Amino acid sequence: xxxxxxxxxxxxxxxxxxxxxxxxxxxxxxxxxxxxxxxxxxxxxxxxxxxxxxxxxxxxxxxxxxxxxxxxxxxxxxxxxxxxxxxxxxxxxxxxxxxxxxxxxxxxxxxxxxxxxxxxxxxxxxxxxxxxxxxxxxxxxxxxxxxxxxxxxxxxxxxxxxxxxxxxxxxxxxxxxxxxxxxxxxxxxxxxxxxxxxxxxxxxxxxxxxxxxxxxxxxxxxxxxxxxxxxxxxxxxxxxxxxxxxxxxxxxxxxxxxxxxxxxxxxxxxxxxxxxxxxxxxxxxxxxxxxxxxxxxxxxxxxx
Amino acid sequence: xxxxxxxxxxxxxxxxxxxxxxxxxxxxxxxxxxxxxxxxxxxxxxxxxxxxxxxxxxxxxxxxxxxxxxxxxxxxxxxxxxxxxxxxxxxxxxxxxxxxxxxxxxxxxxxxxxxxxxxxxxxxxxxxxxxxxxxxxxxxxxxxxxxxxxxxxxxxxxxxxxxxxxxxxxxxxxxxxxxxxxxxxxxxxxxxxxxxxxxxxxxxxxxxxxxxxxxxxxxxxxxxxxxxxxxxxxxxxxxxxxxxxxxxxxxxxxxxxxxxxxxxxxxxxxxxxxxxxxxxxxxxxxxxxxxxxxxxxxxxxxxxxxxxxxxxxxxxxxxxxxxxxxxxxxxxxxxxxxxxxxxxxxxxxxxxxxxxxxxxx
Numbered sequence: 001x002x003x004x005x006x007x008x009x010x011x012x013x014x015x016x017x018x019x020x021x022x023x024x025x026x027x028x029x030x031x032x033x034x035x036x037x038x039x040x041x042x043x044x045x046x047x048x049x050x051x052x053x054x055x056x057x058x059x060x061x062x063x064x065x066x067x068x069x070x071x072x073x074x075x076x077x078x079x080x081x082x083x084x085x086x087x088x089x090x091x092x093x094x095x096x097x098x099x100x101x102x103x104x105x106x107x108x109x110x111x112x113x114x115x116x117x118x119x120x121x122x123x124x125x126x127x128x129x130x131x132x133x134x135x136x137x138x139x140x141x142x143x144x145x146x147x148x149x150x151x152x153x154x155x156x157x158x159x160x161x162x163x164x165x166x167x168x169x170x171x172x173x174x175x176x177x178x179x180x181x182x183x184x185x186x187x188x189x190x191x192x193x194x195x196x197x198x199x200x201x202x203x204x205x206x207x208x209x210x211x212x213x214x215x216x217x218x219x220x221x222x223x224x225x226x227x228x229x230x231x232x233x234x235x236x237x238x239x240x241x242x243x244x245x246x247x248x249x250x251x252x253x254x255x256x257x258x259x260x261x262x263x264x265x266x267x268x269x270x271x272x273x274x275x276x277x278x279x280x281x282x283x284x285x286x287x288x289x290x291x292x293x294x295x296x297x298x299x300x301x302x303x304x
Numbered sequence: 305x306x307x308x309x310x311x312x313x314x315x316x317x318x319x320x321x322x323x324x325x326x327x328x329x330x331x332x333x334x335x336x337x338x339x340x341x342x343x344x345x346x347x348x349x350x351x352x353x354x355x356x357x358x359x360x361x362x363x364x365x366x367x368x369x370x371x372x373x374x375x376x377x378x379x380x381x382x383x384x385x386x387x388x389x390x391x392x393x394x395x396x397x398x399x400x401x402x403x404x405x406x407x408x409x410x411x412x413x414x415x416x417x418x419x420x421x422x423x424x425x426x427x428x429x430x431x432x433x434x435x436x437x438x439x440x441x442x443x444x445x446x447x448x449x450x451x452x453x454x455x456x457x458x459x460x461x462x463x464x465x466x467x468x469x470x471x472x473x474x475x476x477x478x479x480x481x482x483x484x485x486x487x488x489x490x491x492x493x494x495x496x497x498x499x500x501x502x503x504x505x506x507x508x509x510x511x512x513x514x515x516x517x518x519x520x521x522x523x524x525x526x527x528x529x530x531x532x533x534x535x536x537x538x539x540x541x542x543x544x545x546x547x548x549x550x551x552x553x554x555x556x557x558x559x560x561x562x563x564x565x566x567x568x569x570x571x572x573x574x575x576x577x578x579x580x581x582x583x584x585x586x587x588x589x590x591x592x593x594x595x596x597x598x599x600x601x602x603x604x605x606x607x608x609x610x611x612x613x614x615x616x617x618x619x620x621x622x623x624x625x626x627x628x629x630x631x632x633x634x635x636x637x638x639x640x641x642x643x644x645x646x647x648x649x650x651x652x653x654x655x656x657x658x659x660x661x662x663x664x665x
Contacts, residue, residue: 036384036443040626080630086637089382089443091630093580098626101619105330108617222451229444270459274452281445285434293441302641 007253008137013211015242015249016144017042020203021227022234022241023155024196028074029231030159031192032172032296033081036092038200039224040099041073045201047103050208050215051110053119059209062119063143066205067198073099074197078190085300096224104217121213141210143202148242151199156238168192173295185301200224222277229280235291244283252276310639312587319585319632320599326627327620334616341616345606345624355605357491363601364562365390365572367500368555369579370586370593371507372548378511378588379544380524381435385428385446386552387576388453392427393420393553395457397560398465398567401478412482416557417499424553425546427453432545436538442545450576458569465567475567484562496558501594503551508590520544552576574622581629587636600625 021042028035035041045066053062073095080091111117125142128135159165167188170178175185203223208215226248234241255272309318328338349355369386376383383389396419404412431445461473468476484495511517522530523540531537559571582600586592607621 034443036447076630080634084634084637085641086630086633089384090580090584090633093384093577094626094629094633096626097574097577097581097629098623101622101624101626102330105617105619105623106333108619109334222448225444225447225451229448232441232444270455270462274455274459277448277452281430281448284440284445285438291439300637 002133003257005134005136007250007257009139010253010256011246011250012137012140012144012148014253015245016141016147017203017206017211017223018227018230018245018249019147019152019242020199020206021224022230022245023151023238024070024199024203025227025231026234026236026238026241027155027159027168027192027196027199028077029297030172030236030294031168031189032175032294032299032301033077033189033193034088034092034228034298035074035077035193035196036089036228037073037077037095037099037197038092038227039220039222040096041070041197041200042204042224043096043220044069044073044099044103045204046208046219047107047204047215048201049205050119051106053209054117057119059119059122062209063202063205066201066209070198070201071194072197073201074194075190077197078193081300082186082189082193085302088298107215107217116214116216118214119209122210141206143206143210152238152242155199159238164188164191169294171296171301175296175299175301179301179303189301200227203227226277226280229284232291233280233283233287235287236294244280247283248276248280251279310642312592315635315639316585316587316592316596316632319628319635322631322635323624323628326631327624330620330623331616334620336614336616341610341614344610344614345603348609349602349605354491355609357488357493358605359598359601360497361492361494361563361601362604363597364494364497364500365555365559365575366578366582366600367497367504367594367597368558369552369575370582370597371500371504371590372551372555373579374583374586374588374590374593375507375511375520375551376544376548377583378524379520379541380527381432381541381544381548382443383428383431383446383545383548384443384580385431385449385576386548386555386579387572387574388446388450389424389427389549389552390556390559390572390576391453391457392423393556394560394567394571395460395556396420396423396553397482397557398475398478401482401561401565402476403479404482405479407481409481409485412479413484413495413561416482416561417554420553420557421550422553424556425550427553428545428549432542432549435545436542457567457571461567461569467566473569477566478561482561483565484558492563494558494562496562499554499558503554504590504594507551511590516543552579555579578625581625584629584636585632 021038025035025038048069049062049066052065053059077095080086081088122141124139125145126139128138167183170183171185171188179185204220207219230241230244233244255275258272259269324342331338331341349359369390372386397416400416400419404415427449431442434440434445435442465475467474487493519535519540522535523537527537555575560567564571578600582593582596586596603624604621607618610616611618
């Protein structure tokens with residue numbers, strides 16, 4: 001019982017950065033831009049959030065700094081792919097290399113390789129604490145509550161029900177038609193990428209500000225790439241992407257706990273760590289056959 | 305041909321200059337003089353025989369990965385997995401290298417190179433099959449296999465391959481007959497550098513002068529057009545993916561047999577990703593890849609010496625690489641748009657400009 005409660009609590013906790021990242025990437029891709037800058041954006045969000053919270057003593061200011069960095073990263077990606085019409089794969093990888101490099105460079109300048117600095121991690125909130133045993137599932141960080149109860153429904157509503165969401169989907173599906181209908185393609189894609197970038201950066205900052213209370217190198221460790229896979233797994237639907245994030249996180253949290261069980265202890269734990277990645281690839285192989293990509297996916301738009 | 309600022313060599317030089325202007329900001333933040341820093345990055349490594357050889361040593365792995373990435377990208381196959389394919393090649397080399405003790409180098413070395421190439425190609429195979437059979441985006445699958453490959457390396461090093469003598473997470477040293485010989489005595493420059501040049505020369509010939517190369521380039525420029533011309537796109541993509549993986553695998557062999565002499569966790573500081581920088585900066589041509597790899601090698605040696613002499617964290621090297629990738633690909637896109645406007649044609653990819661049309665599905 002405690003094993004199950006513990007597992008479910010960890011699943012929600014570990015899914016949080018993936019939920020922010022997946023929702024952010026969904027906005028980018030629905031507007032027609034594959035943003036491989038996600039790994040770097042999450043990394044820079046994690047670092048900027050931490051260093052600001054460390055310097056000011058305020059995790060909220062840290063979160064604000066991460067959002068600012070995310071907006072900036074999204075704007076750079078938009079400049080590259082929307083304004084210049086540059087190749088999206090290469091631009092995204094370039095952005096990731098530059099942002100990780102810049103974060104590690106600044107980390108080195110500020111902390112000069114000294115001992116690991118810590119901040120007071122954000123507290124957890126548990127409205128169901130009086131339930132006892134099972135209630136521990138809901139002993140979660142504020143950003144986790146916000147992710148599932150605010151960001152996911154709001155992002156879904158904005159994308160599927162608002163006029164802005166309609167414009168995002170239109171420029172991602174058929175930019176010529178959207179343009180002819182009076183939608184500003186450039187502005188819409190900039191906004192979608194910047195909104196997505198801010199969400200990705202919050203996902204990264206969650207790890208330093210809440211989960212760990214510290215910044216270490218390689219802190220994102222491929223979570224951004226996982227989000228890109230989850231978006232395809234979810235077929236560009238926010239709800240399905242979030243379910244994918246929960247499944248990935250469940251496998252991730254499970255392998256972590258399997259290690260201490262007899263029998264599994266014999267296996268090198270790296271093999272179990274690889275399990276979630278293999279599960280995502282397997283899920284893509286099963287569910288991703290001939291999926292309908294957004295119509296203008298990877299295509300820069302030029303008025304002719 | 306008329307000389308214009310849009311010709312490829314000038315374009316790349318402009319990209320480098322813009323990059324240096326942008327990265328002057330972090331250099332100033334580090335309290336150093338940008339001009340001095342760039343002299344330290346670019347010129348200083350070229351001024352002594354020792355550092356000059358180190359530039360070639362640094363260029364060796366990224367000559368391989370740059371060529372690997374360029375071949376795949378030319379075919380319109382977005383292999384972002386060179387990092388993982390390199391690690392698989394390294395695993396194969398470390399494994400083969402420890403069991404070939406009785407064999408002469410003339411047998412042992414080809415065995416390692418072929419084994420590493422096969423391992424790299426094998427790691428590249430599943431994403432390629434998923435792409436050509438089911439239309440599943442190779443970007444995500446090749447990317448996700450990179451952390452898996454690193455976990456495989458670490459699993460081996462903390463498990464069955466842990467050094468029995470020292471207990472360090474390093475595989476046992478490979479046999480002497482499996483080590484790449486040094487090209488110049490008492491230097492770290494090894495046979496892998498020569499091998500890289502040979503691979504690049506062969507790749508350049510095949511790409512530019514053979515029907516196979518023509519099919520590959522046609523598939524990348526316009527999959528529809530190539531299909532109408534009777535080219536089997538699936539086979540072409542599969543071939544490009546496997547060759548790309550094999551060359552990346554040889555990069556891993558080269559690092560194990562030439563530098564580390566064993567498998568280590570820190571074998572590759574991201575050579576697979578740097579391969580993307582090298583391929584793009586080299587505009588996906590083999591002469592371009594060669595020059596770009598030498599330039600990035602130069603910067604890498606310069607960045608680590610500038611860290612000591614000027615107090616600029618060596619991580620600036622990564623910043624320069626990322627920004628350089630962005631400025632290069634932006635300028636290439638601007639050139640493409642410019643040609644499109646002035647000539648109304650969709651043509652300038654003759655220089656190996658990355659075609660944006662090759663979407664999966």
